[in-house]
Amino acid sequence: MDFEDTQDEAQFRSEVKDWLKANATPRSGDNRTGRAEQSEADLLAEAKVWQAKKADAKYAQITWPEEFGGRGGSPIQNVIYGQEEAKYDVPRGFFDIGLGMCIPTLMAYATKEQLGRYVQPALRGEEVWCQLFSEPAAGSDVAGLRTKAEKDGDDWVVNGQKVWTSGAHYSDYGILVVRTDPNVPKHKGLTMFFLSMKTPGIEVRPIKQISGGANFNEVFFNDVRIPDSQRLGKVGDGWKVALTTLMNERLAIGGGGAGPDYHEMMALARELELEDGPALRNALVRDKIADWYVRGKGLQYTRYRTLTALSKGQTPGPEASIGKVVTAPKAQDLASFAMDLQDMGGIMMDDDASPGSAAFQLSYMSAPGFRIAGGTDEILRNIIAERVLGLPQDVRVDKEVAFKDLPTGR
Amino acid sequence: MNFDFSDDQKFLKDQANKFLTEKCDLSRPRKVLENKEPHDSDLWKAIVEMGWTGTTIPEEYGGLGLGHLELCVIAEELGRAIAPVPFSSSVYLATEALLLAGSEEQKQTYLPKLASGESIGTFAVSEGAKPATVKSIETKFDGGAISGTKVPVPDGLSADFAVVLVRTGASASEQSFSLAIADLASTERSVIDTMDPSRQQAQIEFTNTDAALLGEQGAGWDLYRRVLDRAAILFAFEQVGGADACLEMAKAYALDRYAFGRQIGSYQAIKHKLADMYINNELARSNAYYGAWALSSDAPELPTAAAGARVSATQAYHYASKENIQTHGGMGFTWEADCHLYYRRAKMLGLALGGERAWKEKLITSLEQRNVA
Ligand SMILES: Cc1cc2nc3c(=O)[nH]c(=O)nc-3n(C[C@H](O)[C@H](O)[C@H](O)COP(=O)(O)OP(=O)(O)OC[C@H]3O[C@@H](n4cnc5c(N)ncnc54)[C@H](O)[C@@H]3O)c2cc1C
Numbered sequence: 001m002d003f004e005d006t007q008d009e010a011q012f013r014s015e016v017k018d019w020l021k022a023n024a025t026p027r028s029g030d031n032r033t034g035r036a037e038q039s040e041a042d043l044l045a046e047a048k049v050w051q052a053k054k055a056d057a058k059y060a061q062i063t064w065p066e067e068f069g070g071r072g073g074s075p076i077q078n079v080i081y082g083q084e085e086a087k088y089d090v091p092r093g094f095f096d097i098g099l100g101m102c103i104p105t106l107m108a109y110a111t112k113e114q115l116g117r118y119v120q121p122a123l124r125g126e127e128v129w130c131q132l133f134s135e136p137a138a139g140s141d142v143a144g145l146r147t148k149a150e151k152d153g154d155d156w157v158v159n160g161q162k163v164w165t166s167g168a169h170y171s172d173y174g175i176l177v178v179r180t181d182p183n184v185p186k187h188k189g190l191t192m193f194f195l196s197m198k199t200p201g202i203e204v205r206p207i208k209q210i211s212g213g214a215n216f217n218e219v220f221f222n223d224v225r226i227p228d229s230q231r232l233g234k235v236g237d238g239w240k241v242a243l244t245t246l247m248n249e250r251l252a253i254g255g256g257g258a259g260p261d262y263h264e265m266m267a268l269a270r271e272l273e274l275e276d277g278p279a280l281r282n283a284l285v286r287d288k289i290a291d292w293y294v295r296g297k298g299l300q301y302t303r304y305r306t307l308t309a310l311s312k313g314q315t316p317g318p319e320a321s322i323g324k325v326v327t328a329p330k331a332q333d334l335a336s337f338a339m340d341l342q343d344m345g346g347i348m349m350d351d352d353a354s355p356g357s358a359a360f361q362l363s364y365m366s367a368p369g370f371r372i373a374g375g376t377d378e379i380l381r382n383i384i385a386e387r388v389l390g391l392p393q394d395v396r397v398d399k400e401v402a403f404k405d406l407p408t409g410r
Numbered sequence: 411m412n413f414d415f416s417d418d419q420k421f422l423k424d425q426a427n428k429f430l431t432e433k434c435d436l437s438r439p440r441k442v443l444e445n446k447e448p449h450d451s452d453l454w455k456a457i458v459e460m461g462w463t464g465t466t467i468p469e470e471y472g473g474l475g476l477g478h479l480e481l482c483v484i485a486e487e488l489g490r491a492i493a494p495v496p497f498s499s500s501v502y503l504a505t506e507a508l509l510l511a512g513s514e515e516q517k518q519t520y521l522p523k524l525a526s527g528e529s530i531g532t533f534a535v536s537e538g539a540k541p542a543t544v545k546s547i548e549t550k551f552d553g554g555a556i557s558g559t560k561v562p563v564p565d566g567l568s569a570d571f572a573v574v575l576v577r578t579g580a581s582a583s584e585q586s587f588s589l590a591i592a593d594l595a596s597t598e599r600s601v602i603d604t605m606d607p608s609r610q611q612a613q614i615e616f617t618n619t620d621a622a623l624l625g626e627q628g629a630g631w632d633l634y635r636r637v638l639d640r641a642a643i644l645f646a647f648e649q650v651g652g653a654d655a656c657l658e659m660a661k662a663y664a665l666d667r668y669a670f671g672r673q674i675g676s677y678q679a680i681k682h683k684l685a686d687m688y689i690n691n692e693l694a695r696s697n698a699y700y701g702a703w704a705l706s707s708d709a710p711e712l713p714t715a716a717a718g719a720r721v722s723a724t725q726a727y728h729y730a731s732k733e734n735i736q737t738h739g740g741m742g743f744t745w746e747a748d749c750h751l752y753y754r755r756a757k758m759l760g761l762a763l764g765g766e767r768a769w770k771e772k773l774i775t776s777l778e779q780r781n782v783a
Contacts, residue, residue, distance in 0.1 A: 001703045002412050009411075053760075076411065084506040180476060265775065280778070290770035293777070300692025301700045304413040311411060319692045320455055326689060378678075385681035389661055392676040 003304070005080070012077050012257040016084045019057055024050075024088040044128075044170055047091035051125025059106060060123050068107070068115070068152070069123045082254040097166060098122050098129030102175045104244045106194065109232035118173070118194075129159055130171035130197070132162045133242065136407065139164070140379045142405070143179075143186045143239055144398070147221060148177040148241050149264045156193065156231075158201075158224040165329075166373075168204045168217040171197050175245065176226075177238045182404040189403055191240030211365040259331050259363030260356065265338055268355050272341055279341050292334050299326050318388040324370075332367035335360045413699060416481060426519035429460065430491040436748045439608040440492035443751070445504025446601065448568040449776070450494045454527070457493075462523030463501055466509065471521035478640075482647045482702045483776045485562030489656045492755045494608045496530050496565035498762070502644040504531025505562075507573040507637045511589060511625030520571070520591075532569035533637065534560040534614060541768060542575070544582045550589045551576035556616040559601065562602050562696035564762060569594055574616070575634050577625050587630035592621035606758035607749060630713065638763050643701035649723035649759050650695050656730035656752050657687045660737040667739075680737060687730045694726035714780060717773035724760040724769070731756035778781075 004289055005013055038046075054076055055069060062078045064070025071077075071346035073153040103122050106115060121127040138145040147160025168174065174197055181189035197204070201224035206214040233241040266289060279285045298321070306316040338360035339346035348354050349361035371377050385391045465481045467473020474480075481501070488497055491542050491639070505524050507515060509529075523529035535542050537560060538550065547656040549558025556576055563572065571593045579586030598615040625633050661684060664675030674680050683701065699720030704712040735742035742749045760766060 001414065001699075001706060003703070005411070025648060040470065152561060237714060266781070278766050280774075286774040287767070287770050289777075290721055290773045294697055294718050294725070295693055297718055298697045298701070300723055301413065301696035302692055305696060307411050308413045314416075319696075322689045322692055325685075326693065369676070378682070380680040381685040382678070384685040387677075389657075389681075389684055389688060391664060391681050391684065394678065395672065 009076060009080060013080050013084065014071075016059070016081050020084055020088055022086075023053060023057075024090050026087060034105050038393045040170070043091055044094055048125040050091050051095055051123075060125075064123075068119045076307055078130035079307060085374070092288060093123055094128060094142070095122070095171075097131050098127075098171075098173075101131055101245045102173070103193070105175055105192070105232060105241060108244050109192070109241055110194070111229075118361045122173075127172040128169045128170055129171050130174040131245065132165050132168070132174045132176040133245075134164045135161060136163050138239055138361045140376060142242070144403075145177065145179060145189065145190070147176075147178045148182070149180050149191065149226070150243055151180075151228075152225075154228050156191075156228060158193075158221045158226060160221050162219040162221075163207075164216045164373075165175065165204075166216045166221050168197065168219050168252040169214075173197060174219075175232070177242050180235055181239070181405065183402050184236075185400060186348075186403045186406065187239045187399060188236055190242070191235050192238040192241040193226050193230050194232060195224070195230055199226070200226050201225070209369065211349070211362070211369065250354040259335065259366065261296055261331075263332055264356055264359060265289055268338055268341065268360075270360045271355070274341070281377065285341070292330055295326055295330055299323060318384075319389060321380070321384055324374065325377055325384075328367060328370040329377060331363055331370060335367060339364060348383040413484060413703070419467070419479050421482050422480055422678075423487060424674065426484050428464075429456075430493065431485050431703065434490070434493050436751060437473040439492045439494040439751050440748070440756075442610075443606075443608040443754075446607055446610070447494075449496050454495045455616065457495060457497065457684035459524075462497070463505075465501070467505060467521050467525045468701040471517055472525040474522065474525075478522070478644075478706045479702055481644060482698070482705075485644045485647035486651040489651030489658070489759075492608065492652060494657075496532065496568045496609075498641070498645065499532035499565040499569060500524060500530045502641040502654055503533035503637060506640045507533060507589065507624060507633070510590075510630075510640070511633050512638060514748065516591065516622070523678045527568045530565065530568050532563055532565050532572045533641075534559065534563045534572045534574045535634065536562055541764070544584055544586065547575060547577055548584075549574065549576050549580050551588060553622060554620060554622070556592055556621045556701070557616040558588055559613065559615050561613035562604060562611035563614050564609065566594075566609055566614050567599055567601060567610055572614070573624055573637075574621065575630060576621075578630070579606055584631035585628045587634070588627045589624040589630045589633050590621040591624045592616065592619050596620070598644055604758070604771050606754035608755065609758060615738065625651030637714075639713050640705060642716040642720040642763055642769070643698065644721035645759055645763055646698040646701055646719035649700050649727040649756070650691065652752055652755055653687070653691045653694065653723070653727040654732040656727070656734040656756075657684065657691060659749070659752075660684055660687065660730075660734040663738055674737070677757075683733050683737065683783070687726075687733060690722075690726040690729050697722035702752040711780075714773065714776040717769050717776055720763070720769045721766060723775060724766050727752075728760060 013329055051060060058071045059081055061070045062073035062081055063075060066072050099122060103119060104117060122129055133142050135145045135147060147158065147162060149156040173194060175192065175194045177190055177192050179189050180191040201222045203220040205218045207216055207218060208214045269285050270278060272279040274282055302319050306320045309316040348358045349358045351357050386393055433456050433688055442450050461474050462484050464473030465476050465484060466478055469475040501759060508520050524531055537547060540546055549556060549560060556574055571591060576585055576588055576590045578588040586595050597619050599612050602611050602613045604611045607657055664680050664684065665673055667674045697719045701715045704715035735749045735753060736750055738747060741747050
């Protein structure tokens with residue numbers, strides 16, 4: 001047992017370090033990036049420049065095969081890169097859905113020509129992709145979606161509405177799952193496509209989130225024509241294709257990005273004076289930090305176990321599935337408690353007045369979304385219970401019934 | 411990165427599992443519990459024959475000379491089986507204390523007997539229903555003899571000797587303490603009632619009992635802490651094994667039992683409970699692995715790793731053992747069902763080296779120290 005890099009890994013790490021040193025700025029001590037003040041358009045432009053640089057150096061998708069601009073690297077190399085990049089102040093987030101979910105779905109189902117056309121621009125950040133799955137009436141139960149597509153000559157004509165589509169407003173392409181047959185049970189009547197977000201008939205309306213931003217959108221489809229050649233998988237196989245995407249989603253989202261952790265909490269508790277001295281001397285505070293510490297570290301070491309399996313060429317065990325359901329509620333509780341310690345002043349969400357540039361307040365406001373996006377806490381527990389522990393599915397009233405005959409609510 | 415046990419270690423774990431499945435079904439801890447026996451001596455003999463008592467004892471002292479990783483996998487299986495034997499007292503505590511602080515002569519005296527099972531050791535710290543602190547410990551060592559009362563002492567009636575935390579100075583400071591080693595034959599010992607009689611505990615009266623220092627005089631508190639850290643990691647593996655067994659048991663029942671026309675395992679309240687058990691157990695397992703790494707490599711992170719493993723494992727086993735009863739409904743509350751064997755063992759293991767509160771305190775203290783360093 002050890003955490004040492006192998007010789008190859010150490011070699012790779014030092015290459016990455018050199019490259020980052022030459023191409024990026026290290027994070028400042030107080031973690032201030034100034035990005036909060038930048039407009040989204042500026043951030044995206046900056047992210048595109050950085051993504052192209054990474055692609056040129058073949059760090060953009062390390063595990064992709066070389067023919068797609070990757071380096072056929074190992075998942076460990078990917079992690080090493082991530083660890084090193086985390087020490088730098090670089091723009092993040094715009095390409096995760098495209099590169100983490102959409103393009104891998106294309107790789108599994110698109111033609112050679114299509115891959116030749118779309119993979120490179122996505123990899124270089126020139127074209128951004130979004131995932132058009134959730135609908136007003138279909139989120140957890142995404143197979144209950146209603147947006148329909150009807151065949152008309154060589155085209156399909158799409159009508160309906162998607163919602164919560166992250167980044168739709170700046171995306172160039174999307175993958176879209178629709179109902180092509182309402183007369184069969186819901187999982188059997190779906191088909192997957194990809195399309196340009198500039199296709200006539202698409203209207204994107206940003207939705208304001210509780211965090212104040214507007215990163216997700218409603219997307220309306222009015223007689224949107226998609227050529228049959230942009231179908232991914234067979235007609236009626238959309239659910240199977242969607243599962244490819246969702247499987248990748250869990251890998252993509254399980255990762256990090258959960259805001260302040262026990263470390264930031266310790267730092268705060270060290271600075272902050274309570275009635276009886278520094279908060280870090282307070283028994284309740286220590287008790288809570290210990291709880292978060294063992295859950296956070298437990299998860300980190302669980303990832304190490306997964307990585308070890310990957311590096312030995314084995315399939316990781318099911319423990320890889322516990323990530324988000326641990327991280328997201330923890331982020332929320334931790335942020336809430338940190339604000340509690342700030343007492344009346346915890347109300348403030350001010351870059352200067354609030355500790356850590358208001359990191360806890362920001363996390364408090366984004367955590368609810370983190371607990372929902374990419375599978376809610378409840379759905380993830382269902383998945384662990386059913387797929388890992390082998391417990392029975394809930395009673396299903398929708399399995400054998402034609403989609404059009406299913407009861408609906410709000 | 412190589413954060414896993416080796417194939418050999420996994421093989422050893424499988425072997426231990428098969429051995430204990432055969433030799434230690436749940437009727438064994440139940441028998442000790444119901445008959446108030448000191449321990450299951452047949453099982454203990456069989457375990458000694460397997461050589462497990464000498465796992466980490468160097469070959470020159472009659473042991474197998476294996477590492478702590480091997481001991482960790484054995485611990486997990488002993489925990490899964492809730493084995494009613496003095497293994498943790500003799501191996502994780504007494505043996506570790508001797509390896510850590512014993513003089514050459516003490517090692518030669520005790521280690522071969524510990525390895526061969528001829529002798530059982532234990533570790534005597536507690537002096538009643540309160541935490542062991544530099545203020546609360548009164549048992550004295552003076553002129554080569556111990557006087558005072560230790561209670562509860564794990565496996566106190568089975569043990570031939572004990573490593574004892576003793577006061578060698580008057581002040582309420584860590585420097586006032588030492589470890590001493592004493593044969594128990596001449597002490598007065600009585601069984602004490604506990605919530606887990608599948609592992610007997612005793613009250614031991616030392617009255618001018620002959621003893622020798624183990625390690626330097628005044629180094630006792632530090633040694634005590636170090637022995638505890640090492641044992642905590644081995645205990646964590648026992649706890650993880652037990653927590654895993656609870657999850658298996660709850661799962662099996664949830665699949666078998668029907669209510670309202672369907673398996674109770676199809677109700678989300680039960681599913682989510684079991685999913686949470688799984689999550690806690692995996693986190694605890696990973697924290698225990700980290701502890702195993704720190705222990706086997708004697709890393710400076712050991713105190714943090716030990717406290718993290720301890721807290722995580724205590725929480726996981728507590729949750730799994732109580733919710734296993736809940737999953738079984740009224741049946742779970744019967745003496746006849748085995749759920750309570752785990753419920754008792756979970757709490758006993760969670761307290762034996764000091765409770766969750768104390769270990770959380772150690773965890774934060776170690777994090778503070780590392781941050782300063
Ligand atoms: C920040 C953010 C970004 C997102 N980005 C995208 C995106 O880019 N593309 C996209 O397609 N979607 C996206 N989503 C949508 C997301 O996938 C859904 O919101 C999510 O799957 C939940 O669906 P819902 O909102 O319809 O809630 P519902 O499914 O209506 O759930 C409501 C409540 O019921 C519970 N519930 C539902 N079914 C069950 C069940 N079987 N058992 C127990 N409880 C249940 C849920 O856990 C939840 O608490 C995003 C969401 C968020 C918050």
